[in-house]
Amino acid sequence: MKKISPTIRDVAAAAGVSVATVSKYMNGAQRFSAPVEAKLKAAIAELGYRSNPLARSMITGRTRTIGLTILDISNPHFTNVVKGANRIALRHDYTLLLVDTDENQARERPLIEALAQRVDGLIVSSRMPDEESQWMLDLDKPLVLLRRSEGLPIPSVGIDNRLAAYMLARHLLNLGHRHIAYLGFGQARINDERIRGARECLDEVGLALDVHDAHAPTAHAGEHACSRVMLGPRRPQAVICYNDLIALGFMKEAASLGIRVPQDVSVTGVDNVPYGEYAAPALTTVDIQSEKMGELAMQKLIDALAGHAEIGHSMFEPRLIVRDSTAAASH
Amino acid sequence: MKKISPTIRDVAAAAGVSVATVSKYMNGAQRFSAPVEAKLKAAIAELGYRSNPLARSMITGRTRTIGLTILDISNPHFTNVVKGANRIALRHDYTLLLVDTDENQARERPLIEALAQRVDGLIVSSRMPDEESQWMLDLDKPLVLLRRSEGLPIPSVGIDNRLAAYMLARHLLNLGHRHIAYLGFGQARINDERIRGARECLDEVGLALDVHDAHAPTAHAGEHACSRVMLGPRRPQAVICYNDLIALGFMKEAASLGIRVPQDVSVTGVDNVPYGEYAAPALTTVDIQSEKMGELAMQKLIDALAGHAEIGHSMFEPRLIVRDSTAAASH
DNA sequence: TTGAAAGCGCTAACAA
DNA sequence: TTGTTAGCGCTTTCAA
Numbered sequence: 001m002k003k004i005s006p007t008i009r010d011v012a013a014a015a016g017v018s019v020a021t022v023s024k025y026m027n028g029a030q031r032f033s034a035p036v037e038a039k040l041k042a043a044i045a046e047l048g049y050r051s052n053p054l055a056r057s058m059i060t061g062r063t064r065t066i067g068l069t070i071l072d073i074s075n076p077h078f079t080n081v082v083k084g085a086n087r088i089a090l091r092h093d094y095t096l097l098l099v100d101t102d103e104n105q106a107r108e109r110p111l112i113e114a115l116a117q118r119v120d121g122l123i124v125s126s127r128m129p130d131e132e133s134q135w136m137l138d139l140d141k142p143l144v145l146l147r148r149s150e151g152l153p154i155p156s157v158g159i160d161n162r163l164a165a166y167m168l169a170r171h172l173l174n175l176g177h178r179h180i181a182y183l184g185f186g187q188a189r190i191n192d193e194r195i196r197g198a199r200e201c202l203d204e205v206g207l208a209l210d211v212h213d214a215h216a217p218t219a220h221a222g223e224h225a226c227s228r229v230m231l232g233p234r235r236p237q238a239v240i241c242y243n244d245l246i247a248l249g250f251m252k253e254a255a256s257l258g259i260r261v262p263q264d265v266s267v268t269g270v271d272n273v274p275y276g277e278y279a280a281p282a283l284t285t286v287d288i289q290s291e292k293m294g295e296l297a298m299q300k301l302i303d304a305l306a307g308h309a310e311i312g313h314s315m316f317e318p319r320l321i322v323r324d325s326t327a328a329a330s331h
Numbered sequence: 332m333k334k335i336s337p338t339i340r341d342v343a344a345a346a347g348v349s350v351a352t353v354s355k356y357m358n359g360a361q362r363f364s365a366p367v368e369a370k371l372k373a374a375i376a377e378l379g380y381r382s383n384p385l386a387r388s389m390i391t392g393r394t395r396t397i398g399l400t401i402l403d404i405s406n407p408h409f410t411n412v413v414k415g416a417n418r419i420a421l422r423h424d425y426t427l428l429l430v431d432t433d434e435n436q437a438r439e440r441p442l443i444e445a446l447a448q449r450v451d452g453l454i455v456s457s458r459m460p461d462e463e464s465q466w467m468l469d470l471d472k473p474l475v476l477l478r479r480s481e482g483l484p485i486p487s488v489g490i491d492n493r494l495a496a497y498m499l500a501r502h503l504l505n506l507g508h509r510h511i512a513y514l515g516f517g518q519a520r521i522n523d524e525r526i527r528g529a530r531e532c533l534d535e536v537g538l539a540l541d542v543h544d545a546h547a548p549t550a551h552a553g554e555h556a557c558s559r560v561m562l563g564p565r566r567p568q569a570v571i572c573y574n575d576l577i578a579l580g581f582m583k584e585a586a587s588l589g590i591r592v593p594q595d596v597s598v599t600g601v602d603n604v605p606y607g608e609y610a611a612p613a614l615t616t617v618d619i620q621s622e623k624m625g626e627l628a629m630q631k632l633i634d635a636l637a638g639h640a641e642i643g644h645s646m647f648e649p650r651l652i653v654r655d656s657t658a659a660a661s662h
Numbered sequence: 663t664t665g666a667a668a669g670c671g672c673t674a675a676c677a678a
Numbered sequence: 679t680t681g682t683t684a685g686c687g688c689t690t691t692c693a694a
Binding site: 017018019020021024030031032033036055058059060061 | 679680681682683685686687688
């Protein structure tokens with residue numbers, strides 16, 4: 001027996017008041033006379049009434065939902081972003097509408113446009129270049145980008161990628177490495193920034209950076225790329241990987257090729273995903289504070305929703321985490 | 332200049348037809364005469380009209396959204412569940428409303444009740460015992476549980492936990508281990524099933540299982556528990572951990588205690604999270620097909636939404652993955 | 663094939 | 679403090 005849920009009218013009738021009174025009561029909008037309040041309380045409890053959020057949203061125009069689009073929830077970096085964003089959302093009584101675009105560029109725009117209609121605001125992680133992202137402005141919803149948005153008047157949260165790569169390069173130089181390779185992911189917008197950072201550092205001492213591409217930001221791609229990088233004509237002493245997943249895969253494959261990390265090659269990642277610590281050897285990386293990024297992005301969005309709009313880029317500072325996958329050059 | 336988005340009435344006016352006609356056109360409900368169709372198409376394109384999903388939902392009662400509550404998105408097992416569920420949802424044009432309850436039991440019920448009002452159906456992962464979950468039936472929405480629900484008439488998806496643990500115990504017995512410990516997580520409902528499975532196997536050869544508790548399903552908890560298990564009075568030859576995260580943490584701490592895995596102690600996990608493969612040593616575990624669980628749960632829910640309701644438990648078969656963290660007993 | 667009209671459940675002026 | 683009333687943007691009979 002499926003009971004239809006009671007409406008505000010049922011409550012009004014049961015309590016002997018008007019629907020407006022019930023509405024105000026539900027929203028805690030004002031004070032009520034004792035008898036009315038008592039009757040309302042009783043009627044609501046009796047019927048098990050809960051106001052319909054859809055109907056309310058249609059009028060108020062607010063859904064208390066935040067849309068979050070990410071490229072791949074399997075990537076621990078994004079997992080942590082979600083975790084952080086969710087924590088702040090929950091605290092402010094918002095819910096997350098999650099869209100995992102699965103690294104599928106074509107799908108991204110329609111998915112985001114559809115999402116925008118059902119939420120109060122969006123946090124977007126996308127690989128789309130700024131020049132092709134103009135349409136985001138037409139969504140007409142508060143937005144926060146998870147990256148630096150140079151050309152767009154949209155607040156954003158990110159990390160100093162140039163500095164992160166610079167720090168890794170510096171660390172490797174300090175260890176005595178001279179031939180350093182970069183195993184990147186060209187599709188990512190931030191890949192260029194990282195290359196630039198590493199180059200900048202090597203330039204200072206007159207060294208060149210060998211750039212390779214893994215074609216995907218995954219451990220599997222790192223495994224695949226390893227032999228290409230390590231068994232090619234110019235074998236590097238150290239490899240800076242685009243992210244920890246690629247580095248993890250790279251190290252695993254190196255082991256099966258009989259190449260020892262860090263004795264034969266030093267390896268670094270970026271992201272500080274939770275499992276780099278448990279890898280063999282533990283991964284040297286740069287902490288980019290993924291969870292805090294999610295938190296700040298959500299906080300910015302909620303602030304914007306509350307009228308404290310503020311367009312600007314917030315940049316977290318990278319922090320080098322030295323573990324066992326990097327060691328002094330041997331020669 | 333913020334342009335208000337056009338309504339169905341604007342389109343009707345621009346096209347010189349009624350709102351009913353526009354509505355039907357938007358829903359592809361029927362055929363139209365050529366001139367009407369042309370005018371509609373033009374007006375819609377001109378105004379950039381997109382129908383308001385909220386208003387539609389209020390009438391139809393459907394939101395094309397599925398609620399998914401999980402205990403902790405940071406746990407790769409749940410990450411994969413989300414991934415799988417999302418894939419199927421996307422395919423059927425549904426969106427995921429994600430709630431991460433953060434292992435917070437008290438919050439669970441109100442969060443789920445609120446969520447239920449905004450979605451067409453829910454997939455729920457919870458630690459609440461069946462006896463305390465009666466209220467879920469009153470949500471009046473199609474539901475799928477991510478676990479076995481003995482007492483509840485709710486479809487569910489899970490894994491054969493008894494068998495999973497049995498397999499691990501058997502594997503360790505085959506390797507010659509006699510003193511086997513279990514490092515569990517008592518809060519989890521399935522913990523008992525796993526204990527039972529391992530006990531059953533050991534019973535067959537007249538051995539006992541030493542049961543410990545890690546108090547959390549995390550790598551950190553595993554690290555913490557390691558010395559307690561390994562430096563206590565009865566040091567085990569092998570440890571079956573509740574999940575891979577605990578096992579990963581356990582192995583890391585073992586290394587810093589100077590205990591070698593697998594020479595001094597064999598360690599296993601459960602879940603087959605993506606990073607067990609990159610750990611040192613690579614982790615022996617049981618694959619529970621997290622992603623497929625998410626997919627199936629979503630598929631069941633979508634079927635139920637389409638009227639093909641079917642209450643029943645679907646159980647995936649565990650699969651033993653032997654890697655390097657287990658080895659023959661040395662004595 | 664098209665349109666008129668009656669709501670969906672609720673909020674928000676405004677009046678009383 | 680409480681009630682009346684007019685919608686929010688859309689779908690859905692039902693009639694034309």
